[in-house]
Amino acid sequence: MFFKKLFNKDYRFYVGKGEKFLEEERFADARNAFYEAMQRLASCPDDAGSAEAYVRNKLTETGNRLGLINLAEAEHALSRRDFAKAREHLNLVNELAEDVTIREKAENLMGSAAPADVSSSPKEMNHNCISCVSSPDKAAEAGNVKDGQLTAEDRFELLIQTLPDLLPGRYAALGKKFAYGYLLTHEGEEDAGLKVFTELLSEGENDILLYEIASINYRSGRLADCERLLRRAIELNGENALCYLGLVQLLIDAGRFSETIPLLNHMIDMGLLMEQAVVLRGDVYLLSGADDMAIESYSIALAIPKVARAAAEKLIPLMERQGRSEEAAYLFKQFLKGCC
Secondary structure (H helix, E strand, O other), X not given: OHHHHHHOOOHHHHHHHHHHHHHOOOHHHHHHHHHHHHHHHOOXXXXXXXXXXXXXXXXXXXXXXXXXXXXXXXXXXXXXXXXHHHHHHHHHHHHXXXXXXXXXXXXXXXXXXXXXXXXXXXXXXXXXXXXXXOOHHHHHHOOXXXXXXXXXXXXXHHHHOOOOOOHHHHHHOOOHHHHHHHHHHHOOOHHHHHHHHHHHHOOOOOHHHHHHHHHHHHHOOOHHHHXXXXXHHHHHXXXXXXXXXXXXXXXXXXXXXXXXXXXXXXXXXXXXOHHHHHHHHHHHHHHOOOHHHHHHHHHHHOOOOOOHHHHHHHHHHHHHHOOOHHHHHHHHHHHHOOOO
8 A cells, every 4th residue: 555655646646747847937827737636536535625725826826927918919919900819818817817916807808808899990100119219218109010900009009908997097287208118028028117117216115116127026026126116115105906916926935924914914904906805815715725714815805706707616525524514515516506
């Protein structure tokens, strides 16, 4: 028995594979490995508690990462007016991502992925495009580009319309140079975008600039700088939901669960991305082993239409683990049966 267990590939083997793939940013391979780990956990009841919560968190993380990749591909397809490809990627976002913000962005973009939304009358063409311009003024002045692509201005408007609350208007009011840096960042030229944002920051602090610079630092692995910038952004504007959400995600990634609960409670109390904050609070309780508190938070989320299904998916396994099979069956019938 000992040797059979030794040479069998149990869930730990696949967790290790998933973590390795995650480090290499091979998110699809990582997700498959974590799925395999979840299946193997069924035969390891002694390890099912914390291990299952960890694997579920990794499945959520990889799904969100893949969702973001498909969201970027959809935006790129829209810039080329390839509406069919954009819809294909946006459908994948909805299948993969649990993050409410990502799903809302996909929903907003879906409205732009219909040819009927684009005027059929030809517009004046211009040889400039965002990848060719060398200054913010040129980026803002660029007209329609070849092959019917969107102007730099339209591209910026399309990106910021997915932001929550009043942020689209605030982003638009920051001017041409900010728009140029924002476009550079979202087209993969993060170093160039960071330079633009840093120049603007030297002219005066702004919570949006701090958030955008913090995001670049996060993706580059400069986590201490990211945290410092996010906390400063919150000091400047305690109503910027993205700053709170970014800080919460940073702390969760660092395993600093106890520090996230007060932030999430504040977001809920203040109505800052409240729907997502309620679900995230349940996730944090689950990761820290406080199952009863997780159940309470997920149960609250059931009353919120936007996140009810996601909350039910997390709540049902918890209730089954506690022997509350009838309640779990009711939730499945109420929220999941017949869902795509």
